[in-house]
Amino acid sequence: MRSGVAHRGDGLLWDIACPRQSSRLPGVTMAGFGDRGITPPQLRLIPHPAVTLLLVFGGTITLADPAGRQCRGSFVLGPGFGEVVRGLRVEAFDCLQVRLSPVVAHAVLGPGAADLDHSIVTLDELLGRESIRLCEQLDGLPSWSDRFAWTDAWLAQRCAAASRVHPEVAWAWHRMVTGRGMGRIEQLAAELGWSRKRLWSRFHSQLGLSPKRAAKLIRFDHAVHGLVAGRPPAAVAAEGGYTDQSHLHRDVMAYTGSTPATVINEPFLAVDDLAWGWPSSSRRP
Template sequence: MAGFGDRGITPPGLRLIPHPAVTMILVFDGNIAVEDATGRRQQGSFVLGPGFGEALRGLSVDAFECLQVRLSPVAAQAVFGGVVSELDRAMVPLDTLCGKEAARLSDRLADFSGWGQRFSWIDGWLARRCAEATETSPEVAWAWRRIVAGRGAVRIEHLADELGWSRKRLWSRFQSQFGLPPKRAAKLVRFDHAVHSLVAGHHAARVAADGGYADQSHLHRDVVAFTGLTPATVVDEPFLAVDDIAWGWRKNHTRAPDLRHTGRHDDEHRDSRGR
């Protein structure tokens, strides 16, 4: 989790870089408006599927504060249920997934005076949702963890062989639970590590070699496909710089984002569902 606030300094057209997670944005003060590639506009609290990366078109005139939660597909499937299978690259209002509880979440967050209380309360809410959920297929959850551990540089047929499944069966089960095929999940995970290595100042050739890309041109094609930018220009994206401040397991870099970060909550030692 990370907490964000802005006082009117965020530039228009700020891009959201695709990420291999289901991202929940809980707005509890002011307003955020997001527009997807089709021109559909969403305001308030919402959920972004893995790989979503469009432009942040508008914020409230005065200010906003929000709490952002990144959930692995395993955790998201527990929190939101089967609807996760429909979230790939999608943007969905939170009330579509949670009903009237969405407004209650925002109201409760606004009642707290500090980020520590907000993080703890949402952590408890997530824990309750996970405790009440049907377990994700252990084989599919295992495949996701292997993809993450290998930073996306894994061969899907090898995962299927280790499970004793056919490639087609793994593909079908993974897609039905997480909404994206395992190969795309691996590409997203690999891209995420690669693009943050570029932001850290590593040369593209080294990033390509360390990330399991065939060559530098392969890395270039992936970055362009996910962001519309080149490896040389993507490093200046504010939301990549803010990652290293907001998410504590990344190293800090010198670029200062145009978002005022106000808090964070990380826990790498989560339960077996990866919450």
């Protein structure tokens, strides 16, 4: 297991632990976070092309969702969710974060995963009482290595017992990921022998977002981590398939409310090299 400490200019934010081995399930990554007691009361979540589970144990997190509803406990963030989380209240916690590609999320969370785009819900809204059992199990395990292994087995068990997305939809998602979101949707549909309308309908009904939005999120994710790695915005725009630097600027503003020059200081991006392997590895969503 790899571990480290996430720094911010005014102190230490979180202890971070990462599994040494990849998940047995393609499209699944995990990291463990331990609160250092100075998590800011307003924290921007950066959109990501995955469904994210925040499995909280050994403490509590309470936040207000975009509608102002108070949520407490463990959470599920839909693809592309990015908000300044206001009213954040933290009691020293441990939290295991799991990122699921939308294809895997369909199997793990059931049909409700298709309703998560740009939203946040509590875990028990999707899993009921199983969410309590899940977090109690994690709290009772002695180490992060044990928690990663147990969670990976739980995910594999749920996937084995669940229905899968259509193979053509899974293939289209994989092509978008490997192409960093830069391929044309019409070309994907043509390779499948489908119309654009049929691809849009199947993709949206099973993964919860349109092919165009999925491609934009994947492209944005690579671009913003290129910025964090110190690449010039003009080079990031050219390499990422943006028409020009202004196009990149508009996307970053739309997804984060920050400019390319300031988004690199966001805490959740600053820790990505340690927690998720960005920007130094070639890990994909």
